[in-house]
Amino acid sequence: MEIYKTTNKLNDKFYIGKDGGSHTGGYLGSGIVLKRAIKKYGRENFIRETLEKCKDLKHLSEREKYWIKKYDACKRTDSYNISTGGEGGDNFTYNPRYEELCRKVSLGQMGRTQLDTTRKKISESNKKSLIKKAVHASKEYREIHRLNNLGEKNSNSKLSEVQVIEILNKFKIGARFLDVARDYDMSVIQVKKIVGNTAWKHIDREPFGELKVIRANAKQNS
Numbered sequence: 669m670e671i672y673k674t675t676n677k678l679n680d681k682f683y684i685g686k687d688g689g690s691h692t693g694g695y696l697g698s699g700i701v702l703k704r705a706i707k708k709y710g711r712e713n714f715i716r717e718t719l720e721k722c723k724d725l726k727h728l729s730e731r732e733k734y735w736i737k738k739y740d741a742c743k744r745t746d747s748y749n750i751s752t753g754g755e756g757g758d759n760f761t762y763n764p765r766y767e768e769l770c771r772k773v774s775l776g777q778m779g780r781t782q783l784d785t786t787r788k789k790i791s792e793s794n795k796k797s798l799i800k801k802a803v804h805a806s807k808e809y810r811e812i813h814r815l816n817n818l819g820e821k822n823s824n825s826k827l828s829e830v831q832v833i834e835i836l837n838k839f840k841i842g843a844r845f846l847d848v849a850r851d852y853d854m855s856v857i858q859v860k861k862i863v864g865n866t867a868w869k870h871i872d873r874e875p876f877g878e879l880k881v882i883r884a885n886a887k888q889n890s
Contacts, residue, residue: 669722671731672697674748676705677713683748684741686732688725702748729753826854832868839863842880 674683674696685697696706696714706714719735722728732753736742741749827835835848845856845863852859861867863879873879 669724669728671719671722671728671735672716673719673735674702674714674716676709677715678709679746681705681746681748682739682741684719684732684735684739684753686722686728686753688728697748699748699750701750705748827852827868829868829871832862832871835859835862836871836873836876836879839879839881840876842882844882 669689670687672685672687674685676682683697683699683702685699687695694711696702696711696716720731722731736749736751736753739747741747742752831852835852838848845859849856849859858867863881865873
């Protein structure tokens, strides 16, 4: 049996209590404010020390009152104690300092609420970050997919890059859509897309200058 003092290593707030020997190892105290503090800061941030060994339960209760009074624990703001100690029971509801103790408990709960709010904000921030990364990764994937399917890399392409350059060279000197389409076994629409730079856009058009299209009813100069 002993009187102990539990201290928060992060802010030096303490709690004085009694242990009749029925608790298992790691017992830090049963005070309502203390329990909330342990839940908030984590058990690893509290340390317990023995103040006095006692011979029986009566002596234990008497010495608990003595040590709480000695430390003035019920009145200090750096203490988790809200009762004067002794036999136990409801030392809270009918305590003459009930309103003051309510504020003390409320402050502890407020700290918990603020912690939960902070955690929620961090969680929301992390979610936004993950979504942003996913979108970025999706854009990168689409770009890689596009590059891997350019021109003749595309399994649906009927032409090679060399053939497209040949077509552009034909229109450099003047050519008809229909003639080119027949030469390369493709549709007129496909030829128009190449000339109009809506297909095979990765091929630089600058070396070919202004492309010349000879209309179907016009004669091509020899």
